[in-house]
Amino acid sequence: MSWYRLYSTQCRRLLGEMMRSLENLQVLRSPMYRTSNPALNDSTFTIQDLVQEKMTIQGVAEKGFITLGVMLITGLSVFGLFVTGNLELAWMLSIVGWGAGFIFFWVMILTGLSDKPIAVLTYAALQGLFLGGLTTMFEAYYPGIAIQAFVLTAGVFGTMLVIYRMGLIPVNDNTRIIVFSAMGGVFIIYMLTFILSFAGISIPFIHGSGPIGILFSVFVIGLGAYCLACDFDFIEHGVENGAPKSYEWRAVFGLLVTLVWIYLEMLRLLAKLQRR
Secondary structure (H helix, E strand, O other): OHHHHHHHHHHHHHHHHHHHHHHHHHHHOOHHHOOOOHHHOHHHHOHHHHHOOEOOHHHHHHHHHHHHHHHHHHHHHHHHHHHOOOHHHHHHHHHHHHHHHHHHHHHHHHHOHHHOHHHHHHHHHHHHHHHHHHHHHHHHHOOOHHHHHHHHHHHHHHHHHHHHHOOOOOOOHHHHHHHHHHHHHHHHHHHHHHHHHOOOOOOOOOOOOOHHHHHHHHHHHHHHHHHHHHHHHHHHHHHHOOOEOOHHHHHHHHHHHHHHHHHHHHHHHHHHHHHO
16 A cells, blocks of 8 residues: 555645645735736736737727728829829729739638738728729719718618627527628629630629619628628627737728628629619
């Protein structure tokens, strides 16, 4: 039974060390050992705070305004070039924004850069260049369409935020699978449209101003609206679960992608309605 006595001795020794450590900790937390140094207050001993700051709704909002501001500045810059007659430079910047933005989007998704500030702001700047040129083109053909699309996009955002906060829309794995599958189908249609355009072929009905084309745009906007609910759900659960501060940028990136998508489809829908 020598092994048993040895084991019991080791256990008692370990228990004694643990008790002494707890006593020392209680002493260190007594008023006599408190310090006025803000770097050494009680929060210093919080393990999570030592590791990282937490994600907050305020942080997401602040970063969101900064990101939208960057996109707005680059978009207005391209618009200004069109107005002042620098058409070639404006179109070049718009095309660069579209191509580079599309490539950079997939780079961010595949490499996990969506939580990096410089990456998100760069993507916002590229989207601003693209949207500035595209919006100017739509505005030239359909005066007033830009402000209409902007107001309607903001309205969709506000409405979905209220609906989500009221718990009127389910956000779960089943609904995500359905919506994301539909998004995959829409993406395939977009890619086919782009590829076939080089051969002068267009997909009938969907991009026309008839009932099918209008219903398709409404359907896509509905998908985008549900994606906003998913973005809100990501933010809410991130804050509740103490996600890292960097996830604020990831949330902003998701919101930016969704809002740009809704705005683009809103432009298409309004253009279809005006062509009727």
